[in-house]
Amino acid sequence: MLYFDHCASTPPHKEVIRTLAEVMEHHYANPSSLHKPGAEANKLIERAREQAAALFGVKAEEWIFTSGGTESNNLAIKGAARQYRSRGNHLVTTGIEHASVYEAFRQLEREGFRVTYVPAGPGGHVSPERIREACTDDTILVSVMHVNNEVGAVQPIAEIGRWLRSRPKTLFHVDGVQSVGKLPVSLKEWGIDLFSISAHKLQGPKGVGLLYVREDVRLDPLFSGGQHERGLRAGTQNVPAIVAAAKALRLAIESQPLRLERMTRLRERLVRQLQAIPELVVNGDASSGEMAPHIVHFSYPGMKPEVIVHMLEQNGVVVSTKSACSSKDDRPSRVLLAMGLPHDRAASGVRISFGDEHTEQDIDKLAAIIRTTVDTLKPLERKGGGQA
Known part of the structure; x- marks a missing residue:
C-alpha cells in the first residue's frame, strides 16, 4: 500500500x-x-x-x-x-x-x-x-x-x-x-x-x-x-x-533542508505527469507564488472525488479529498471556492501528500495508477460522476 x-x-x-x-x-x-x-x-x-x-x-x-x-x-x-x-x-x-x-x-x-x-x-x-x-x-x-x-x-x-x-x-x-x-x-x-x-x-x-x-x-x-x-x-x-x-x-x-530539496523534486515530477492527463486539472499555481513541497492537488471535473479515492485505494494507493477534518462533508471544497475556482473543480478535488519514505519510483507508480483510474472512470462522466 x-x-x-x-x-x-x-x-x-x-x-x-x-x-x-x-x-x-x-x-x-x-x-x-x-x-x-x-x-x-x-x-x-x-x-x-x-x-x-x-x-x-x-x-x-x-x-x-x-x-x-x-x-x-x-x-x-x-x-x-x-x-x-x-x-x-x-x-x-x-x-x-x-x-x-x-x-x-x-x-x-x-x-x-x-x-x-x-x-x-x-x-x-x-x-x-x-x-x-x-x-x-x-x-x-x-x-x-x-x-x-x-x-x-x-x-x-x-x-x-x-x-x-x-x-x-x-x-x-x-x-x-x-x-x-x-x-x-x-x-x-x-x-x-x-x-x-x-x-x-x-x-x-x-x-x-x-x-x-x-x-x-x-x-x-x-x-x-x-x-x-x-x-x-x-x-x-x-x-x-x-x-x-x-x-x-x-x-x-x-532534516528540513534536505526534505525540502528532495520533496520539491518529487512534487515537480508528479505535477508533470498529472498535467499530461487531459481530464485532470492541477490546482495551485506555482507561477503565482511558492508551493509547499509535499502537496499536490488536482481536480477531475465531472467526477465525484470519493469515487476516485476509493478506486485508487482498490489499486493500493491511499490519498484524500479535502482535509481529514472535512473529508466526510460532501459539499464542494470551501477552500477551492474561496480561490475563485469553478464549482466543478471545487467539487472534484483530490489531495496527494507525501513524506520521507517516498521515492521517484513511488511517484511514477502513483501517476500510472491515477492514469489507469481516469481511463476506467472516463465512461462514467456522462452518468453523473460515478453514480451509474
Whole structure:
C-alpha cells in the first residue's frame, strides 16, 4: 500500500515511538504532584519545552503544550480575541483556512466580533495588499496559515508580519501545522505573535500539539481548572506525548533542508505527469507564488472525488479529498471556492501528500495508477460522476 495522505497524518518516526513507550513505562506520575516521581515527570516536560524553544530561537516559557493543532488554533484565536476585545472588535483571516481556524472565527462572529475573510487568488495565494486593505483601526487579530492544507499554497507570512509590526495593537497568528519540517520558519523575524503546531503532522504522536505565545501576549483560556501551562491550558499534561512530540519536532526541523530539496523534486515530477492527463486539472499555481513541497492537488471535473479515492485505494494507493477534518462533508471544497475556482473543480478535488519514505519510483507508480483510474472512470462522466 502506498500511503499518500501525510497532510492528514504521518507515520510516526521509529525513534519517536521508542521515546513514547519508554516515557510511558517509566514516568507515569502526575507532573503536577509534589513527590519525586511527579517532579521527574515535570522535569521531562520542561526539558521538552526548552528543546522546542531552542529550535526556534525563542524562550522556553513561550511554548504551550496542547492536544493538537485544533486546540492550538482555537486557543490562539479565541483567547486573543476575547482577551483584547477592549482594544477593538475586528478580526481578519482568509477564506482558505483550515476548519479549526475558520470555524473559530465563525463562532467569534456569533459572539459579536466583526470578521473579514480575505479571499485567495486562483493559485491559492493570499495577497498581502488584501490583508492590509482589510485591516482597520479596530483590528486586533490577523490570522493567516503558512501552508494551505488542501492545495499547498505558501502564504507570504514574512511580508504580512513585517507590515503588522507597525500596528502594535494587532496580533498576528499563523497556523503552521503543514509547514513545520517542510519549510523554514522564523518566528521573530516574521513578527509572529502566535504559532500553531501539530505533532502528528511531522511523524510525532497524535493528541499533542504546541502553541507559541510571545512572552508579552495574554490569552483568555479555553479551559477552567488548574494552573497547568502558565494557566492557559488546564488539565494534566500528557508527559509521554509531549516528550515524543519534542523529539519529532527536533528530527523534522533538523532534516528540513534536505526534505525540502528532495520533496520539491518529487512534487515537480508528479505535477508533470498529472498535467499530461487531459481530464485532470492541477490546482495551485506555482507561477503565482511558492508551493509547499509535499502537496499536490488536482481536480477531475465531472467526477465525484470519493469515487476516485476509493478506486485508487482498490489499486493500493491511499490519498484524500479535502482535509481529514472535512473529508466526510460532501459539499464542494470551501477552500477551492474561496480561490475563485469553478464549482466543478471545487467539487472534484483530490489531495496527494507525501513524506520521507517516498521515492521517484513511488511517484511514477502513483501517476500510472491515477492514469489507469481516469481511463476506467472516463465512461462514467456522462452518468453523473460515478453514480451509474
